[in-house]
Amino acid sequence: MNIVFVEPNFPRNQREFARALHDVGATVFAVGETPWEWLDEQLQCWVDHYYQVGSVTDVDQLRTAVEHFQSIAWIDGLEATIEAHTLPAAIVREATGIPGTSVRTTWLCRDKPAMKEALRAAGVPTAASAAAHDIDDLRDFVDEHGYPVILKPRDGAGAAGTVRLDSYRELLDAAASFGGADSIAIEEFVEGHEGFYDTLSVDGHIALDFASHYYPGVLEAMRTRWISPQFIATNRVDSEPFYGELRDLGERVNAVLGISTSPTHMEYFVSPKGLRFSEIGARPPGVGCWDLYAAGNEIDIYRAWADSVVHHQVWHIPSRSYAAGIIALRPDRDGTIRAITGFDTITDKYAEWILDSHLPIGSATQPIEAGYMANAWVRMRHPDYDVLRGMLDEVGRTVSVHAE
Numbered sequence: 403m404n405i406v407f408v409e410p411n412f413p414r415n416q417r418e419f420a421r422a423l424h425d426v427g428a429t430v431f432a433v434g435e436t437p438w439e440w441l442d443e444q445l446q447c448w449v450d451h452y453y454q455v456g457s458v459t460d461v462d463q464l465r466t467a468v469e470h471f472q473s474i475a476w477i478d479g480l481e482a483t484i485e486a487h488t489l490p491a492a493i494v495r496e497a498t499g500i501p502g503t504s505v506r507t508t509w510l511c512r513d514k515p516a517m518k519e520a521l522r523a524a525g526v527p528t529a530a531s532a533a534a535h536d537i538d539d540l541r542d543f544v545d546e547h548g549y550p551v552i553l554k555p556r557d558g559a560g561a562a563g564t565v566r567l568d569s570y571r572e573l574l575d576a577a578a579s580f581g582g583a584d585s586i587a588i589e590e591f592v593e594g595h596e597g598f599y600d601t602l603s604v605d606g607h608i609a610l611d612f613a614s615h616y617y618p619g620v621l622e623a624m625r626t627r628w629i630s631p632q633f634i635a636t637n638r639v640d641s642e643p644f645y646g647e648l649r650d651l652g653e654r655v656n657a658v659l660g661i662s663t664s665p666t667h668m669e670y671f672v673s674p675k676g677l678r679f680s681e682i683g684a685r686p687p688g689v690g691c692w693d694l695y696a697a698g699n700e701i702d703i704y705r706a707w708a709d710s711v712v713h714h715q716v717w718h719i720p721s722r723s724y725a726a727g728i729i730a731l732r733p734d735r736d737g738t739i740r741a742i743t744g745f746d747t748i749t750d751k752y753a754e755w756i757l758d759s760h761l762p763i764g765s766a767t768q769p770i771e772a773g774y775m776a777n778a779w780v781r782m783r784h785p786d787y788d789v790l791r792g793m794l795d796e797v798g799r800t801v802s803v804h805a806e
Contacts, residue, residue: 403712404475406431406468406500408482408491409458410441410449415690417445419483422708424448431477433458433467459486465494472498479711483665483685488512503684507660511684513556514587517659521679524658526651528679529671530590537577543588544573550591552621553577566591566621592680594673596620598633599652600687600695601666602703602710608656609716610706612695613639613648614687617791624771627732630798631774634727635694636787647677655682663710689774690728690781697757697783698726725787726757729794731778733767733805740764742778744800752793757781767805778803 405428410420423430424447431451434441438452451474453467471477480500482491492508495501510517515533522528530547533556534540544551553576554564567573577586596619602610614635616623623631639645652668659682667687669680686692686707696703699720706718733739742761749756759780768776780797784790 403427403478404429404431404471405711406433406471406477406480408432408464408480408487409434409484410445411436413484413688415693416483417448418692418704419481419707420445420448422702422704423712425705426708426712428708428712429475431471431475433464458482459490461490461493464490465497468494468498468500481711485512485683485685485688488683488685503662503664504660507662508684510659511666511682514554514589514681515556515585517681518589518679521655521658524654526654526658526679527676529592532588533585534577534588535585537574540573540577540588541570544570547590552587552589552591554587554589556585556587564621592671592673592678594671594678596669596671596680598687599648599668599670600691601652601656601668602664602707602716603656603661603666604663604710604714604716606657606662608649608653609710610703610718610720611639611649611652612699612720613645614691614694623730624773627734627770630729630731632727632729632791632794632798633691633774634725634787634791634794635691635698637698637722637725637785638787640722644672651677651679655679659684663714665707694726694728694757694781694783695720697781698722698724724783724785725790726781726783727790727794728774728779728781729797730774730776731780731798731801731803732770733777733803735805736767736769737805738764738766739777739803739805741804743802743804745780747800748780748797752782752796755782755784755790755793757783 405423410416410432411434420430429450432449433453455463455467480491480495482488489508489512492505496505515531518528518531532543550566550568565576597615600612601608614633617632664684665686668682671678692703701718706716710716761778
């Protein structure tokens with residue numbers, strides 16, 4: 403089978419998708435922004451044909467690359483795993499007659515107001531939301547639903563560009579910061595625990611699923627320097643009743659949005675009003691989360707994805723042997739990381755449970771809102787979810803990142 407894969411070189415785990423396609427027997431046609439000669443020898447071995455473009459999100463450039471590949475061979479699939487790449491890929495897919503996730507489904511998984519309107523119409527519990535084109539629309543929404551509210555780009559990924567607003571003054575300031583955007587998404591702020599539910603679906607049926615929890619919620623984690631935020635993938639998906647309810651929600655959402663053969667990443671809240679949908683992407687989660695699923699379940703999740711694309715089957719069975727999580731360690735100030743203390747204490751005590759770590763001494767700091775892997779981090783696993791959470795808490799109390 404001949405599969406076009408968009409951007410195999412960046413970020414860090416993109417190469418694993420190309421590797422997995424190669425491993426399951428696909429001929430890999432890759433489109434990327436990096437010159438071929440800059441790809442390392444291993445990645446070059448996994449990619450059979452390569453076409454460089456200036457931007458993989460430019461529909462015309464991407465279509466030119468795909469049509470070039472079609473002049474060489476029959477193309478069976480076009481796959482993109484980065485949020486910003488999914489809609490250009492869907493547009494090119496339909497324009498060139500390649501099967502896969504439709505433009506409509508991809509757009510609904512990108513445009514947050516449209517996404518939630520479709521799901522509310524199907525009876526899925528979601529926060530109130532709207533597309534706002536001007537300050538009057540924002541004010542009308544607040545008049546109806548009150549503060550606090552969330553303002554975010556309509557097609558943003560994760561918490562990028564997302565702000566919580568508690569007053570009219572904050573609303574005015576935030577609206578001005580969105581500049582020339584035609585419209586933005588405004589949503590009711592939902593109090594409660596925040597997590598995410600990820601699936602790999604084949605022909606409309608969920609073949610693999612995983613659930614993770616944030617500590618604390620994303621907005622607080624990405625805005626507060628002193629917090630060492632975590633997310634943990636649970637190994638209790640098959641044993642606790644809550645996850646049955648979460649699975650039902652995921653199946654309903656995927657069906658309404660028309661997810662067929664695709665990974666998904668669905669955010670949710672558990673509020674005083676119960677389980678509520680937040681948003682979804684038709685792509686894998688970011689920040690190395692699939693690596694945690696692989697380590698916790700003793701499977702090659704990238705190969706499972708490739709099997710779903712190439713063979714429309716998934717043979718991999720998650721072991722649920724371990725919970726696995728990451729803790730982000732923030733520098734005490736902006737500047738250059740000069741020292742990281744306390745990690746030896748953690749390795750002396752928990753070495754067998756540490757998966758890997760990133761301790762970038764000598765590197766320039768990154769903004770705290772850049773995410774869980776922006777600066778230093780540690781990833782761990784343990785058979786007991788609660789024990790793992792306690793170990794990650796101890797990492798946060800013990801390890802300090804010093805910058806100057």
